[in-house]
Amino acid sequence: MARTLWDSSVGKKTVMAVSGVIMLLYLVAHMIGNLKIYFGAGEFNHYAHWLRTVGEPFMHYEWTLWLIRIVLVVAVVAHATSAYQLSRRDIKARPSKYVHKKPRASYATRTMRWGGVILGLFIVWHLLDLTTGTVHSGGFQEGHPYQNVVDTFSTWYGDVIYIVAMLALGLHIRHGFWSAAQTLGVGSRSRDRALKTLANVLALLLTAGFIAVPVGVMTGVVS
Amino acid sequence: MKLTLRVWRQKNADAEGAMSTYEVDDISPDMSFLEMLDVLNEQLILSGEEPVAFDHDCREGICGACSLVINGDAHGPERTTTCQLHMRSFRDGDTIDIEPWRASAFPVIKDLVVDRSAFDRIIQAGGYVTAPTGSAPEAHATPVPKADADFAFEHAECIGCGACVAACPNGAAMLFTSAKVNHLNVLPQGAPERETRVLDMVAQMDAEGFGGCTLTGECATACPKGIPLVSITSMNKEWLRATRKAGKR
Numbered sequence: 299m300a301r302t303l304w305d306s307s308v309g310k311k312t313v314m315a316v317s318g319v320i321m322l323l324y325l326v327a328h329m330i331g332n333l334k335i336y337f338g339a340g341e342f343n344h345y346a347h348w349l350r351t352v353g354e355p356f357m358h359y360e361w362t363l364w365l366i367r368i369v370l371v372v373a374v375v376a377h378a379t380s381a382y383q384l385s386r387r388d389i390k391a392r393p394s395k396y397v398h399k400k401p402r403a404s405y406a407t408r409t410m411r412w413g414g415v416i417l418g419l420f421i422v423w424h425l426l427d428l429t430t431g432t433v434h435s436g437g438f439q440e441g442h443p444y445q446n447v448v449d450t451f452s453t454w455y456g457d458v459i460y461i462v463a464m465l466a467l468g469l470h471i472r473h474g475f476w477s478a479a480q481t482l483g484v485g486s487r488s489r490d491r492a493l494k495t496l497a498n499v500l501a502l503l504l505t506a507g508f509i510a511v512p513v514g515v516m517t518g519v520v521s
Numbered sequence: 522m523k524l525t526l527r528v529w530r531q532k533n534a535d536a537e538g539a540m541s542t543y544e545v546d547d548i549s550p551d552m553s554f555l556e557m558l559d560v561l562n563e564q565l566i567l568s569g570e571e572p573v574a575f576d577h578d579c580r581e582g583i584c585g586a587c588s589l590v591i592n593g594d595a596h597g598p599e600r601t602t603t604c605q606l607h608m609r610s611f612r613d614g615d616t617i618d619i620e621p622w623r624a625s626a627f628p629v630i631k632d633l634v635v636d637r638s639a640f641d642r643i644i645q646a647g648g649y650v651t652a653p654t655g656s657a658p659e660a661h662a663t664p665v666p667k668a669d670a671d672f673a674f675e676h677a678e679c680i681g682c683g684a685c686v687a688a689c690p691n692g693a694a695m696l697f698t699s700a701k702v703n704h705l706n707v708l709p710q711g712a713p714e715r716e717t718r719v720l721d722m723v724a725q726m727d728a729e730g731f732g733g734c735t736l737t738g739e740c741a742t743a744c745p746k747g748i749p750l751v752s753i754t755s756m757n758k759e760w761l762r763a764t765r766k767a768g769k770r
């Protein structure tokens with residue numbers, strides 16, 4: 299069955315949809331967690347520490363966190379690989395363009411590929427910045443995420459990279475969530491409006507919720 | 522009406538093609554688009570030039586042979602087949618661009634004629650039902666619920682023209698294939714091959730070099746028979762169901 303999935307364009311699209319939905323669910327939780335930054339260093343750092351102790355005593359320190367990380371890495375790799383292979387196939391299937399050009403699909407639909415690439419680059423930067431601290435501005439302090447976040451968003455480029463990526467995320471989810479419903483066969487004529495609305499609401503909430511953090515730092519509400 | 526036509530001319534499959542410009546005059550708004558091209562061709566023949574090759578057969582919107590991309594739209598500006606498009610949809614003095622279907626699975630044979638036999642091979646892969654030959658069966662022997670009959674009929678309307686492929690930015694044949702799969706998969710007559718049909722037709726579609734679906738929706742906008750985009754969703758559902766069943770066996 300695994301082979302049938304990966305060998306078929308419809309199956310590969312299923313892999314893309316499932317991995318996309320996994321990332322999407324994670325992002326909802328991530329966004330809610332991030333908003334704790336508005337309740338001060340104590341609560342935010344406590345939350346970050348709790349992430350490492352989830353599931354204790356059954357799970358050892360950081361086991362749950364690593365489990366989530368592994369699932370996410372598999373999802374990102376599966377998503378990006380299927381997106382790349384399917385895109386290659388699509389471009390090959392339509393090599394010559396029409397002479398008469400006309401405006402095509404919506405902005406969100408047209409930007410799925412480049413938007414996806416932006417998101418992929420963002421994920422790398424984001425991990426190097428706030429997880430490992432490799433490219434962090436100012437001294438990265440392990441175990442002090444509140445201060446690290448404030449430092450990142452005190453630089454203009456930190457704000458720009460983050461906000462651009464979150465706008466790209468909103469567009470990606472707008473088309474992606476509805477697409478995933480079609481790919482997984484849960485869309486229907488009667489559900490179409492509800493699914494499109496849900497896609498827009500999710501896109502808006504995620505983008506606004508994530509951007510609220512740098513905005514908080516920029517306006518001095520979070521410092 | 523006086524019109525300027527820019528038409529794709531290509532000697533054969535291997536030749537380089539290019540747009541050529543022609544003028545036609547005295548076109549009646551009541552002419553069909555193909556009759557307008559007939560006028561152009563008569564003019565070309567009289568002046569000793571090679572007439573423009575284009576596909577057509579029934580000229581009444583039911584066979585699926587006609588296939589032109591007119592001003593960037595498959596089958597032109599109205600939601601109908603090229604043969605049912607009339608010159609009243611254009612204005613005197615217009616310049617009209619006429620191109621063939623574009624997709625690597627639909628190679629150009631000559632001018633505006635493309636090879637659509639990839640569709641025939643998708644049909645051969647599963648677009649049939651196993652039926653005993655001989656005398657016609659009793660019509661009421663197999664009851665079909667009204668909703669299923671309507672669903673099947675809506676999809677049976679597909680005439681296999683390929684406008685969906687021509688309009689799709691990925692050259693995908695998902696709308697065509699979904700119309701054929703859904704038409705037969707919902708009916709009791711199609712039940713014995715319900716799983717193999719969708720798996721084999723999708724596999725053939727891939728093998729022919731069509732692209733994949735990015736849910737752009739251009740196909741459903743171009744389809745002269747109004748096959749809806751959600752047909753692709755229904756086919757995906759059938760495909761996933763068949764894959765799960767195949768995995769259990």
Ligand code: HEM
Pocket residue numbers: 311314315316317318319321322323325374377378381382385407410411413414415417418419470471473474475477478479481482734735736
């Ligand atoms: C590694 C970076 C990423 C790349 C290269 C990428 C690329 C793509 C592409 C090309 C598509 C198909 C677009 C289409 O059908 O028109 C897609 C769909 C999708 N993406 Fe992403 N994406 C990335 C990251 C993400 C992230 C972080 C999420 C998290 C929410 C996500 C969620 C989705 C969803 C739900 C779909 C719909 C699946 C479907 O089409 O059925 N993607 N992505």
Ligand code: SF4
Pocket residue numbers: 678679680681682683684685686696697700740743744745746747748
């Ligand atoms: S689905 Fe519509 S556009 Fe595509 S082949 Fe059938 S009738 Fe033509």
Ligand code: FES
Pocket residue numbers: 576577578579580581582583584585586587602603604605
């Ligand atoms: S010529 Fe038959 S559908 Fe147009």
